[in-house]
Amino acid sequence: MSRRKLSPGERWERSQRREAIALIVVSGIFVLFGGILALTGEVVAILVILFFSGCLLAGIMRLPGVSARTALLACILSCFGFAAACAGILILALTGVPFDSAYLSQRTLALIAAVGVVFFGGGGILLAVLAWRNRSGPNAPPTDR
Known part of the structure; x- marks a missing residue:
């Protein structure tokens, strides 16, 4: 049985689907791992769950x-x-919770987390406001356009 040759668009869509599914599966595994960590009482588990739920x-x-x-x-x-x-990591870094890392100091970690809060929090708020303004449907407010 011969297979038909895929067009470049079909190949691109398949590769996008594979990458998205891989991201979903790997993130799901880490969310599950975070849940198991939460059962052991690890505070970091909450951050793992939040981060990989976003992924x-x-x-x-x-x-x-x-x-x-x-x-x-x-x-x-x-x-x-x-x-x-990022907010959780920032709070932990600012309260002096020790992080065993050979690469990052507490200040560096706090700075990275603060940047994450500003950009991801601000981006989420901006997207939510834009979605609210551009909504359509039976409950949408009338527009003057």
Whole structure:
């Protein structure tokens, strides 16, 4: 049985689907791992769950064929998940919780987390406001356009 040759567009869509599914599966495994860590009482587990839940939503957003509304909602939720994880890391770094890292000092970690809160939190708020203003449907406010 011969296989038909895929067009470049079909190959691109398949590769996008594979990448999105890989992101969803790997993120799901880490969310599960974070849940197991939470059962042991590790505080870091909350950050793991928030961060990789954001990754999972980003994977859903990247799936070909997902509606624009669903992708926008996933993007907003993932931005807020990343911002919450960065805020948690920032709080832990500023309160002096020791991080065993050969690469990052507490100040560097706090700075990176603060930048993450500003950009992901601000981006999530901006996307939510734009989505609210551009909504359509029976409950949408009348526009003058």
